[in-house]
């Protein structure tokens with residue numbers, strides 16, 4: 001069997017090739033290239049899909065987080081609670097907004113923020129202003145408990161939905177429609193990806209939407225008139241928006257296929273050296289299928305020898321990154337650090353064939 005990659009974006013786009021090419025050609029001829037009618041159309045479609053009133057297209061997911069933070073009023077001197085188990089996405093946005101990260105440990109059952117830990121930190125930190133809740137690996141966090149805690153402490157809630165497009169919680173709410181504001185990325189590998197960079201801020205609040213629209217374009221209140229400090233240039237272009245409109249109708253089908261592959265892994269991988277976290281509900285859109293093993297590096301090498309690609313999401317927690325120059329050396333996040341040492345991601349993308357999935361399962365069971 002040819003080697004199985006972690007992802008294969010050529011397989012994703014090939015059925016859309018003619019449509020995408022025609023859409024790019026239409027933009028070339030239209031004379032609108034940035035923040036034009038195709039962006040407005042996609043913003044409406046994506047807001048409706050998420051069950052929120054407003055969508056503001058921006059340049060990427062990290063900008064979406066930064067603009068979301070500023071739009072809920074986070075400013076220099078504030079602290080923002082977030083988890084440390086991704087790849088500096090939230091931290092980069094918090095630092096760019098002038099605020100300080102306050103790291104919260106994860107629930108070991110699902111690798112998202114532990115509500116009890118948020119409560120503990122909110123109780124001992126007076127300048128906490130907001131919390132970024134990341135729906136990691138496609139699994140929604142415990143929004144009921146986290147939102148209740150945020151409400152008790154007056155924290156704005158920013159959902160990071162860059163890995164969870166289309167996930168639905170037990171109360172029927174889409175990821176991105178629950179907190180005060182949400183950030184999405186359309187980086188090509190995401191569940192809904194462009195053919196380049198893209199992102200969006202999604203919110204039910206008119207006021208937050210207005211601010212986000214201003215922050216994405218220099219802080220203009222109206223053209224050439226700046227009353228808002230901290231503006232950026234972070235816009236979505238017409239070609240990417242057109243591509244996203246073409247692919248959005250496939251998102252639910254893709255997520256269904258991802259879940260089906262994940263369910264096969266959860267049921268058919270049987271190896272005492274590999275821990276499975278069975279996630280199967282519609283609150284999991286299987287962005288990444290992550291197993292845990294104390295022999296993680298050996299498992300990775302074994303899979304490679306079987307022609308199965310794997311990767312570590314993520315090896316270095318944010319608070320341990322060298323860029324901080326030791327500033328968070330005294331932060332202890334036990335569950336986060338345990339995950340960083342044991343997690344391994346298996347190939348899980350909608351275009352995998354059943355035979356490829358079987359091969360990944362066999363390779364795991366032979367370890």
Ligand SMILES: *Cc1c(COP(=O)(O)O)cnc(C)c1O
Pocket residue numbers: 060061062063086089090134136160161162163184185186187197198199
């Ligand atoms: C990809 C990602 C981001 C950042 O998105 P970019 O478009 O790459 O800036 C933010 N948060 C999470 C959880 C992500 O997976």
